[in-house]
Amino acid sequence: MIDDDSPSLVRLEVRLGHLLVTGVIASATLLATGLGLWLSGSHTTAAAWLLNAGLIALMATPILRVFVSFAEYVAMKQWFFVGVTVLVLLELTVTVVVALSRH
């Protein structure tokens, strides 16, 4: 079983790796620019916006990672793991809903 789908799992791993690199670079760029502006004391609205965008990008990266895994498991027709990723996504939805309701 493992040997048959090992290549597609490795492909998934590589794909998730690219996604994580993109997420880290995007959020680090936003946070660094935002922090620079904030420290300079000017453009405070822009700084706050960039800092929050950076934090949201950072939080979105692992969530996107679960989404990509979900799509890949659907493509691989591995229904047990499709179910597992759906459960994780549901849990993350609970968090986001609770967070939005407290905002």
Add this chain to the structure above:
Amino acid sequence: MASGAIAGCLGALLGLGGGVFLVPFLNAWFGLDFKTAAAISLVTVIATSSAVSAGTAGRNLINLRLGMLLEVASAAGGVAAGITVSHLSDITLERGFAAVAALIAVLMLTRLERRNVIADTTVDPGPLGGRFHDEESGCDVVYRVRRLPVALGASFLAGNISAAFGIGGGILKVPVLTAWCGVPMRVSAATSSLMIGVTAVASVPIQYANGYINPPLAAAAVLGVLVGSRAGLWFGARARAKWLKLLMALVLVLVSIIYLRRTL
């Protein structure tokens, strides 16, 4: 602000994502209240997870199936603690942190000499096990996952502790996976690094909405950790793992004592 970055570097330099060092630094030294310190530390855990996993992806070290399955438990633990943590007092959390720091120190000391040896490479890995190329022995290694309920339970607990105290939780999961569930050390570490991102995200948005996360400080800490984890990799490859662990255990015992004194 610069202190946030220094704390990030220092924590990552010592490995583990550094939450367990970043929290006392921000809380006891820098004067932030405990929940704020833990929330900022948890944000850096997400960054560490993504950055470290991006580096290990593609080497077949991350067990995506096992990781995803355990994430169900660790994310549930994270959500549960994320919702309840705002109702707990800082004193309770600080006492809990003292206990966790002491526990981690003990775990670290008992694992000073530990190495994982996999003898038989012809076993069938089963639905959750895997195969990877071990650089130390130079051959392919196969492993099976045993005692899945134990791994799930440990992940739930790790999720709770992660959200409440701002640490990654890998230090609790990795020993359980290697000691009782048959997962090799390097696979446990890589899989756990991937998992802690989702575990942290299961509670960080709630803490963000509760106002525990100060964006500029969080940004400084995240950038510090990202730089520090690079430095940590360089340093970690050159330092003796045993002495590093010993040093960390001593620091943790100290942290634990400081917190106990504060809360008594």
